[in-house]
Amino acid sequence: MKDDYKVVIGLEVHVELNTESKAFCSCSTNFGAKPNMNTCPICLALPGTLPSLNKKVIEHAIKSGLALNCTINPFFTMDRKNYFYPDNPKNYQITQKNYPICEKGYIDIEDYKGNIKTINIERIHVEEDAGKLIHIQDKTLVDFNRAGVPLIEIVTYPDLCSAEEAVLFVKTLKAILTTCGVSDCRMEEGSLRVDGNISIKNKRLNIQGNRVELKNINSFKSLEKALNYEIDRQIQLMNMDKDIKLETRRWDNDKGITIAMRDKEEGEDYRYFPEGDLTAYKIEESYIYKISQSIPELPRSKYKRFISDYELSSYEADILSQDINISNFFEKAALRSGEPKEAANLILGEVFRILKERQKEIQSFNITGYDLGELILILKEGVISSSTAKVLMEKMFLTGKSAKDIIEEENLSQNNDxxxxxxxxxxxxxxxxxxxxxxxxxxxxxxxxxxxxxxxxxxxxxxxxxxxxxxxxxxxxx
Ligand SMILES: [Zn+2]
CATH class of the missing domain: 1.10.10.410 (Arc Repressor Mutant, subunit A)
Structure with a gap:
Protein backbone atom coordinates (compact mmCIF):
# COMPACT_ATOMS: atom_id res chain seq x y z
CA MET A 1 0.00 0.00 0.00
CA LYS A 2 2.78 2.42 1.04
CA ASP A 3 4.47 1.82 -2.33
CA ASP A 4 1.56 3.57 -4.05
CA TYR A 5 2.60 6.85 -2.47
CA LYS A 6 5.26 9.38 -3.27
CA VAL A 7 6.32 11.46 -0.28
CA VAL A 8 7.37 15.07 -0.89
CA ILE A 9 9.18 17.01 1.83
CA GLY A 10 10.64 20.51 1.79
CA LEU A 11 12.40 21.99 4.80
CA GLU A 12 12.84 25.46 6.26
CA VAL A 13 15.80 25.44 8.60
CA HIS A 14 16.30 28.33 11.01
CA VAL A 15 19.87 28.77 12.14
CA GLU A 16 20.93 31.31 14.77
CA LEU A 17 24.12 33.04 13.70
CA ASN A 18 26.82 33.21 16.35
CA THR A 19 27.51 36.93 16.13
CA GLU A 20 28.44 38.64 19.39
CA SER A 21 25.67 41.22 19.12
CA LYS A 22 22.10 41.14 17.83
CA ALA A 23 21.02 41.85 14.23
CA PHE A 24 19.87 45.45 14.67
CA CYS A 25 21.27 46.64 18.02
CA SER A 26 24.40 46.09 20.09
CA CYS A 27 22.86 43.81 22.76
CA SER A 28 24.72 40.58 23.52
CA THR A 29 23.47 37.33 21.99
CA ASN A 30 24.88 35.25 24.85
CA PHE A 31 22.71 32.18 25.55
CA GLY A 32 21.72 31.50 29.16
CA ALA A 33 21.79 35.10 30.47
CA LYS A 34 19.19 36.11 33.08
CA PRO A 35 15.81 36.89 31.47
CA ASN A 36 15.60 40.31 29.80
CA MET A 37 19.21 41.24 30.63
CA ASN A 38 20.23 41.34 26.95
CA THR A 39 17.74 44.00 25.89
CA CYS A 40 17.72 47.68 24.93
CA PRO A 41 15.16 50.19 23.58
CA ILE A 42 15.80 48.96 20.01
CA CYS A 43 15.14 45.25 20.53
CA LEU A 44 12.29 46.07 22.94
CA ALA A 45 10.80 48.20 20.15
CA LEU A 46 10.36 51.38 22.20
CA PRO A 47 8.96 54.30 20.18
CA GLY A 48 11.49 56.44 18.33
CA THR A 49 14.22 53.82 18.03
CA LEU A 50 15.78 52.79 14.73
CA PRO A 51 17.49 49.55 13.73
CA SER A 52 20.96 49.43 12.16
CA LEU A 53 22.15 46.27 10.44
CA ASN A 54 25.04 44.30 11.98
CA LYS A 55 27.69 43.79 9.27
CA LYS A 56 28.74 40.45 10.75
CA VAL A 57 25.25 39.08 10.05
CA ILE A 58 25.71 39.76 6.34
CA GLU A 59 29.21 38.28 6.37
CA HIS A 60 27.93 35.06 8.00
CA ALA A 61 24.94 34.85 5.66
CA ILE A 62 27.17 35.23 2.57
CA LYS A 63 29.61 32.68 3.97
CA SER A 64 26.75 30.20 4.49
CA GLY A 65 25.47 30.88 0.99
CA LEU A 66 28.87 30.23 -0.58
CA ALA A 67 29.34 27.02 1.42
CA LEU A 68 25.89 25.85 0.22
CA ASN A 69 26.72 26.62 -3.43
CA CYS A 70 24.28 29.54 -3.66
CA THR A 71 24.33 32.60 -5.87
CA ILE A 72 24.94 35.72 -3.78
CA ASN A 73 22.63 38.46 -5.00
CA PRO A 74 24.27 41.79 -5.88
CA PHE A 75 21.82 43.66 -3.67
CA PHE A 76 19.28 42.84 -0.99
CA THR A 77 16.56 44.57 0.99
CA MET A 78 14.79 43.92 4.29
CA ASP A 79 11.02 43.57 4.70
CA ARG A 80 8.50 43.58 7.52
CA LYS A 81 6.45 40.49 8.26
CA ASN A 82 3.50 41.59 10.38
CA TYR A 83 1.99 39.41 13.03
CA PHE A 84 0.88 39.81 16.62
CA TYR A 85 2.30 37.55 19.26
CA PRO A 86 3.46 38.40 22.80
CA ASP A 87 7.06 37.28 22.17
CA ASN A 88 7.36 39.73 19.28
CA PRO A 89 7.74 43.26 20.72
CA LYS A 90 7.50 45.17 17.42
CA ASN A 91 4.45 43.22 16.21
CA TYR A 92 6.43 42.65 13.04
CA GLN A 93 9.58 40.73 12.25
CA ILE A 94 12.36 42.18 10.11
CA THR A 95 13.03 39.55 7.44
CA GLN A 96 13.63 39.30 3.70
CA LYS A 97 10.81 38.61 1.25
CA ASN A 98 11.53 39.92 -2.23
CA TYR A 99 15.31 40.25 -2.43
CA PRO A 100 16.97 37.62 -0.22
CA ILE A 101 20.70 37.62 0.17
CA CYS A 102 21.34 34.15 -1.37
CA GLU A 103 19.44 32.00 -3.87
CA LYS A 104 19.65 28.75 -5.83
CA GLY A 105 22.13 26.52 -4.04
CA TYR A 106 22.43 22.83 -3.33
CA ILE A 107 24.15 20.25 -1.17
CA ASP A 108 24.80 16.58 -1.73
CA ILE A 109 23.72 14.07 0.88
CA GLU A 110 25.12 10.56 1.04
CA ASP A 111 23.43 7.64 2.83
CA TYR A 112 25.26 4.80 4.55
CA LYS A 113 25.10 2.71 1.37
CA GLY A 114 27.02 5.41 -0.50
CA ASN A 115 24.03 6.67 -2.55
CA ILE A 116 24.40 10.38 -3.28
CA LYS A 117 21.48 12.73 -3.84
CA THR A 118 21.50 16.46 -4.58
CA ILE A 119 19.09 18.57 -2.55
CA ASN A 120 18.39 21.98 -4.04
CA ILE A 121 18.14 25.11 -1.93
CA GLU A 122 15.68 27.76 -3.04
CA ARG A 123 16.94 30.65 -0.94
CA ILE A 124 18.67 31.80 2.22
CA HIS A 125 17.37 34.91 3.89
CA VAL A 126 18.31 36.86 6.98
CA GLU A 127 15.81 37.62 9.73
CA GLU A 128 15.56 38.28 13.44
CA ASP A 129 14.49 35.81 16.10
CA ALA A 130 11.57 36.39 18.48
CA GLY A 131 11.65 36.34 22.31
CA LYS A 132 10.59 33.36 24.36
CA LEU A 133 7.46 32.67 26.39
CA ILE A 134 7.95 30.88 29.69
CA HIS A 135 4.90 29.19 31.17
CA ILE A 136 4.91 28.86 34.97
CA GLN A 137 1.77 27.28 36.41
CA ASP A 138 -1.09 29.60 35.39
CA LYS A 139 1.18 32.52 34.44
CA THR A 140 3.08 33.24 31.24
CA LEU A 141 6.25 35.33 31.36
CA VAL A 142 8.21 36.71 28.45
CA ASP A 143 11.98 36.84 27.99
CA PHE A 144 13.20 39.15 25.23
CA ASN A 145 16.88 38.11 25.34
CA ARG A 146 16.42 36.23 22.08
CA ALA A 147 14.43 39.00 20.39
CA GLY A 148 16.58 40.38 17.58
CA VAL A 149 19.15 37.57 17.56
CA PRO A 150 20.12 37.07 13.91
CA LEU A 151 18.93 34.02 12.00
CA ILE A 152 19.32 32.69 8.53
CA GLU A 153 16.46 30.68 7.13
CA ILE A 154 17.48 28.05 4.60
CA VAL A 155 14.59 26.98 2.38
CA THR A 156 14.94 23.80 0.32
CA TYR A 157 13.03 22.75 -2.76
CA PRO A 158 10.70 19.80 -2.06
CA ASP A 159 13.42 17.34 -3.07
CA LEU A 160 13.34 15.12 0.01
CA CYS A 161 11.38 11.85 -0.18
CA SER A 162 11.59 10.38 3.33
CA ALA A 163 12.17 11.22 6.99
CA GLU A 164 15.60 9.57 6.76
CA GLU A 165 16.63 11.85 3.90
CA ALA A 166 15.39 14.91 5.80
CA VAL A 167 17.48 13.96 8.85
CA LEU A 168 20.52 13.33 6.65
CA PHE A 169 20.05 16.71 5.00
CA VAL A 170 19.92 18.57 8.32
CA LYS A 171 22.95 16.65 9.64
CA THR A 172 24.92 17.50 6.49
CA LEU A 173 23.82 21.14 6.73
CA LYS A 174 24.83 21.31 10.39
CA ALA A 175 28.28 19.89 9.60
CA ILE A 176 28.84 22.52 6.89
CA LEU A 177 27.63 25.49 8.93
CA THR A 178 29.53 24.58 12.11
CA THR A 179 32.68 23.99 10.03
CA CYS A 180 32.27 27.50 8.56
CA GLY A 181 31.92 28.87 12.09
CA VAL A 182 28.68 30.77 11.41
CA SER A 183 26.63 28.94 14.05
CA ASP A 184 27.03 26.33 16.77
CA CYS A 185 23.79 24.68 15.46
CA ARG A 186 22.92 23.41 18.96
CA MET A 187 19.44 21.99 18.51
CA GLU A 188 19.04 21.52 22.27
CA GLU A 189 19.59 25.28 22.78
CA GLY A 190 17.30 26.18 19.90
CA SER A 191 20.02 27.52 17.62
CA LEU A 192 18.89 25.17 14.85
CA ARG A 193 15.15 24.60 14.36
CA VAL A 194 13.37 22.88 11.55
CA ASP A 195 9.97 23.37 9.91
CA GLY A 196 8.87 20.75 7.40
CA ASN A 197 6.31 20.84 4.58
CA ILE A 198 4.97 17.39 3.85
CA SER A 199 2.57 16.13 1.23
CA ILE A 200 1.88 12.80 -0.39
CA LYS A 201 0.77 11.75 -3.83
CA ASN A 202 -1.03 8.54 -4.75
CA LYS A 203 0.92 7.57 -7.86
CA ARG A 204 -1.53 4.91 -8.99
CA LEU A 205 -4.62 7.12 -8.77
CA ASN A 206 -2.72 10.36 -9.49
CA ILE A 207 -4.18 12.17 -6.45
CA GLN A 208 -2.13 14.91 -4.77
CA GLY A 209 -2.79 15.64 -1.10
CA ASN A 210 -2.62 19.05 0.55
CA ARG A 211 0.61 20.25 2.09
CA VAL A 212 0.92 20.19 5.89
CA GLU A 213 3.46 22.35 7.69
CA LEU A 214 5.19 20.96 10.80
CA LYS A 215 6.56 23.65 13.09
CA ASN A 216 9.65 24.08 15.25
CA ILE A 217 11.22 20.66 15.50
CA ASN A 218 14.34 20.80 17.62
CA SER A 219 16.07 17.42 17.59
CA PHE A 220 17.05 14.86 14.97
CA LYS A 221 15.01 12.18 16.73
CA SER A 222 11.88 14.37 16.79
CA LEU A 223 12.39 15.27 13.15
CA GLU A 224 12.46 11.64 12.09
CA LYS A 225 9.56 10.61 14.31
CA ALA A 226 7.40 13.63 13.43
CA LEU A 227 7.85 13.22 9.67
CA ASN A 228 7.21 9.47 9.79
CA TYR A 229 4.11 10.02 11.91
CA GLU A 230 2.84 12.68 9.53
CA ILE A 231 3.49 10.54 6.43
CA ASP A 232 1.55 7.63 7.96
CA ARG A 233 -1.29 9.92 9.05
CA GLN A 234 -1.67 11.39 5.57
CA ILE A 235 -1.55 7.96 3.89
CA GLN A 236 -4.24 6.67 6.25
CA LEU A 237 -6.49 9.66 5.50
CA MET A 238 -6.04 9.25 1.76
CA ASN A 239 -6.71 5.53 2.00
CA MET A 240 -10.00 6.32 3.73
CA ASP A 241 -10.84 8.88 1.03
CA LYS A 242 -10.69 11.69 3.57
CA ASP A 243 -9.32 15.18 2.94
CA ILE A 244 -5.87 16.13 4.18
CA LYS A 245 -6.34 19.65 5.53
CA LEU A 246 -3.98 22.43 4.49
CA GLU A 247 -2.79 23.37 7.97
CA THR A 248 0.07 23.94 10.39
CA ARG A 249 0.71 21.22 12.96
CA ARG A 250 3.14 20.77 15.81
CA TRP A 251 4.95 17.69 17.08
CA ASP A 252 4.08 16.56 20.62
CA ASN A 253 7.13 14.63 21.68
CA ASP A 254 5.55 13.14 24.82
CA LYS A 255 2.49 11.79 23.03
CA GLY A 256 4.40 10.95 19.86
CA ILE A 257 1.83 12.59 17.59
CA THR A 258 1.36 15.74 15.49
CA ILE A 259 -1.39 18.13 16.60
CA ALA A 260 -3.23 20.73 14.50
CA MET A 261 -2.28 24.31 15.50
CA ARG A 262 -3.98 26.51 12.94
CA ASP A 263 -4.94 26.76 9.28
CA LYS A 264 -1.90 27.49 7.19
CA GLU A 265 -1.24 31.20 6.71
CA GLU A 266 -0.52 32.36 3.23
CA GLY A 267 1.91 35.19 2.42
CA GLU A 268 -0.86 37.82 2.28
CA ASP A 269 -1.84 37.14 5.90
CA TYR A 270 1.46 38.69 6.93
CA ARG A 271 1.04 41.92 4.93
CA TYR A 272 4.69 42.03 3.96
CA PHE A 273 6.08 45.43 2.99
CA PRO A 274 9.58 46.92 2.66
CA GLU A 275 11.30 47.87 5.94
CA GLY A 276 11.45 51.64 5.58
CA ASP A 277 13.92 52.08 8.45
CA LEU A 278 16.64 50.19 6.56
CA THR A 279 18.07 50.97 3.14
CA ALA A 280 18.71 48.65 0.18
CA TYR A 281 22.20 47.14 0.40
CA LYS A 282 24.67 46.56 -2.40
CA ILE A 283 27.23 43.76 -2.14
CA GLU A 284 30.59 44.27 -3.85
CA GLU A 285 32.15 41.34 -5.74
CA SER A 286 35.43 41.95 -3.92
CA TYR A 287 33.64 41.57 -0.57
CA ILE A 288 32.17 38.21 -1.62
CA TYR A 289 35.60 37.08 -2.83
CA LYS A 290 37.18 38.05 0.49
CA ILE A 291 34.60 36.02 2.40
CA SER A 292 35.04 33.04 0.06
CA GLN A 293 38.71 32.97 1.01
CA SER A 294 37.82 32.54 4.67
CA ILE A 295 35.82 29.33 4.18
CA PRO A 296 37.73 26.33 5.55
CA GLU A 297 37.80 22.89 3.93
CA LEU A 298 34.22 21.59 4.04
CA PRO A 299 33.20 18.23 5.57
CA ARG A 300 32.56 16.44 2.27
CA SER A 301 36.00 17.16 0.86
CA LYS A 302 37.54 16.34 4.23
CA TYR A 303 35.67 13.02 4.28
CA LYS A 304 37.12 12.06 0.88
CA ARG A 305 40.61 13.17 1.88
CA PHE A 306 40.52 11.18 5.14
CA ILE A 307 39.72 8.04 3.13
CA SER A 308 42.36 8.62 0.42
CA ASP A 309 45.18 10.10 2.52
CA TYR A 310 44.74 8.29 5.82
CA GLU A 311 43.10 5.09 4.58
CA LEU A 312 40.23 5.42 7.05
CA SER A 313 37.02 3.44 6.53
CA SER A 314 34.05 5.46 5.27
CA TYR A 315 32.47 5.06 8.72
CA GLU A 316 35.52 6.51 10.50
CA ALA A 317 35.97 9.29 7.92
CA ASP A 318 32.30 10.24 8.18
CA ILE A 319 32.31 10.67 11.96
CA LEU A 320 35.69 12.40 12.06
CA SER A 321 34.85 14.92 9.30
CA GLN A 322 31.50 16.22 10.62
CA ASP A 323 32.76 18.51 13.36
CA ILE A 324 35.70 20.83 12.71
CA ASN A 325 36.96 20.54 16.29
CA ILE A 326 37.00 16.74 16.09
CA SER A 327 38.61 16.70 12.64
CA ASN A 328 41.32 19.12 13.78
CA PHE A 329 41.97 17.01 16.87
CA PHE A 330 42.21 13.86 14.72
CA GLU A 331 44.53 15.40 12.15
CA LYS A 332 46.91 16.73 14.81
CA ALA A 333 47.08 13.27 16.42
CA ALA A 334 47.49 11.54 13.03
CA LEU A 335 50.27 13.87 11.86
CA ARG A 336 52.16 13.85 15.15
CA SER A 337 52.11 10.04 15.44
CA GLY A 338 52.15 9.05 11.77
CA GLU A 339 49.50 6.49 12.79
CA PRO A 340 46.14 7.77 11.50
CA LYS A 341 44.35 4.43 11.98
CA GLU A 342 45.40 4.19 15.61
CA ALA A 343 44.46 7.85 16.15
CA ALA A 344 41.00 7.25 14.65
CA ASN A 345 40.53 4.13 16.81
CA LEU A 346 41.45 5.90 20.02
CA ILE A 347 39.26 8.93 19.26
CA LEU A 348 36.19 6.90 18.28
CA GLY A 349 36.72 4.64 21.28
CA GLU A 350 38.40 6.11 24.36
CA VAL A 351 38.16 9.83 23.64
CA PHE A 352 34.45 9.69 22.80
CA ARG A 353 33.82 7.49 25.84
CA ILE A 354 35.56 9.95 28.19
CA LEU A 355 33.74 12.92 26.61
CA LYS A 356 30.36 11.21 26.84
CA GLU A 357 30.88 10.14 30.45
CA ARG A 358 31.72 13.69 31.48
CA GLN A 359 29.30 15.34 29.07
CA LYS A 360 32.09 17.43 27.57
CA GLU A 361 32.85 18.54 24.05
CA ILE A 362 36.22 18.03 22.44
CA GLN A 363 37.02 21.78 22.61
CA SER A 364 36.99 21.58 26.39
CA PHE A 365 39.08 18.40 26.43
CA ASN A 366 42.14 18.86 28.61
CA ILE A 367 44.46 17.29 26.05
CA THR A 368 45.09 18.27 22.45
CA GLY A 369 45.36 16.13 19.33
CA TYR A 370 49.10 16.67 19.53
CA ASP A 371 49.16 15.16 23.05
CA LEU A 372 47.22 12.15 21.79
CA GLY A 373 49.76 11.79 18.95
CA GLU A 374 52.58 11.69 21.52
CA LEU A 375 50.73 9.02 23.50
CA ILE A 376 50.38 6.91 20.34
CA LEU A 377 54.12 7.21 19.67
CA ILE A 378 54.92 6.06 23.22
CA LEU A 379 52.51 3.16 22.78
CA LYS A 380 54.18 2.14 19.50
CA GLU A 381 57.63 2.23 21.09
CA GLY A 382 56.40 -0.42 23.49
CA VAL A 383 57.05 1.77 26.52
CA ILE A 384 53.49 1.17 27.71
CA SER A 385 50.86 -1.49 27.04
CA SER A 386 47.55 -0.64 25.37
CA SER A 387 45.69 -1.13 28.65
CA THR A 388 48.06 1.35 30.34
CA ALA A 389 47.45 3.76 27.43
CA LYS A 390 43.75 3.82 28.29
CA VAL A 391 44.41 4.52 31.96
CA LEU A 392 46.89 7.15 30.91
CA MET A 393 44.45 8.94 28.65
CA GLU A 394 41.97 9.21 31.49
CA LYS A 395 44.71 10.72 33.70
CA MET A 396 45.82 13.11 30.93
CA PHE A 397 42.23 14.26 30.62
CA LEU A 398 41.84 14.83 34.36
CA THR A 399 45.18 16.58 34.95
CA GLY A 400 45.97 18.13 31.56
CA LYS A 401 49.50 16.72 31.87
CA SER A 402 51.39 15.13 28.96
CA ALA A 403 51.70 11.36 28.66
CA LYS A 404 55.48 11.52 29.20
CA ASP A 405 55.14 13.44 32.47
CA ILE A 406 52.56 11.06 33.89
CA ILE A 407 54.60 7.99 32.90
CA GLU A 408 57.61 9.43 34.67
CA GLU A 409 55.74 10.61 37.75
CA GLU A 410 53.86 7.35 38.24
CA ASN A 411 56.49 4.99 36.93
CA LEU A 412 54.00 3.57 34.45
CA SER A 413 56.35 2.52 31.66
CA GLN A 414 55.94 -1.00 30.38
CA ASN A 415 58.40 -3.44 31.80
CA ASN A 416 60.75 -4.73 29.10
CA ASP A 417 63.41 -5.74 31.60
ZN1 LIG B 1 19.00 45.45 21.99
Missing part, protein backbone atom coordinates in the same frame (compact mmCIF):
# COMPACT_ATOMS: atom_id res chain seq x y z
CA UNK A 418 64.03 -9.47 31.03
CA UNK A 419 65.64 -10.04 34.42
CA UNK A 420 62.84 -8.28 36.25
CA UNK A 421 60.20 -10.26 34.37
CA UNK A 422 62.24 -13.45 34.96
CA UNK A 423 62.05 -12.82 38.70
CA UNK A 424 58.28 -12.40 38.59
CA UNK A 425 57.92 -15.57 36.50
CA UNK A 426 59.97 -17.51 39.06
CA UNK A 427 57.83 -16.14 41.86
CA UNK A 428 54.65 -17.30 40.05
CA UNK A 429 56.20 -20.74 39.40
CA UNK A 430 56.97 -21.01 43.13
CA UNK A 431 53.43 -20.04 44.05
CA UNK A 432 51.79 -22.43 41.57
CA UNK A 433 54.00 -25.55 41.40
CA UNK A 434 50.99 -27.63 40.37
CA UNK A 435 50.50 -25.60 37.19
CA UNK A 436 54.15 -26.14 36.24
CA UNK A 437 53.75 -29.86 36.90
CA UNK A 438 50.63 -30.03 34.73
CA UNK A 439 52.51 -28.37 31.88
CA UNK A 440 55.18 -30.99 32.12
CA UNK A 441 52.51 -33.71 31.90
CA UNK A 442 51.46 -32.17 28.59
CA UNK A 443 48.67 -29.84 29.68
CA UNK A 444 49.76 -26.95 27.45
CA UNK A 445 46.75 -24.81 28.28
CA UNK A 446 48.13 -23.80 31.71
CA UNK A 447 50.45 -21.39 29.93
CA UNK A 448 47.59 -18.89 29.52
CA UNK A 449 46.96 -19.11 33.27
CA UNK A 450 50.65 -18.52 34.04
CA UNK A 451 50.85 -15.49 31.71
CA UNK A 452 47.76 -14.08 33.39
CA UNK A 453 49.30 -14.49 36.86
CA UNK A 454 52.56 -12.82 35.79
CA UNK A 455 50.66 -9.90 34.23
CA UNK A 456 48.66 -9.55 37.46
CA UNK A 457 51.80 -9.62 39.56
CA UNK A 458 53.42 -6.92 37.37
CA UNK A 459 50.23 -4.80 37.66
CA UNK A 460 49.74 -5.06 33.89
CA UNK A 461 53.04 -3.42 33.06
CA UNK A 462 55.10 -6.38 31.89
CA UNK A 463 55.40 -6.69 28.13
CA UNK A 464 53.09 -9.66 27.41
CA UNK A 465 55.20 -10.93 24.47
CA UNK A 466 58.28 -11.08 26.65
CA UNK A 467 56.35 -12.75 29.48
CA UNK A 468 55.26 -15.51 27.14
CA UNK A 469 58.82 -16.07 25.81
CA UNK A 470 60.34 -16.18 29.27
CA UNK A 471 57.68 -18.54 30.66
CA UNK A 472 58.17 -20.94 27.73
CA UNK A 473 61.92 -20.82 28.10
CA UNK A 474 61.79 -21.48 31.84
CA UNK A 475 59.22 -24.28 31.50
CA UNK A 476 61.38 -26.05 28.98
CA UNK A 477 64.38 -25.72 31.34
CA UNK A 478 62.54 -27.36 34.24
Missing amino acids: KDAIGEIVQKVFNSYPKAVEEYNYGKRKVITFLIGMVMKESKGRANPELVKDIILKKLNEV
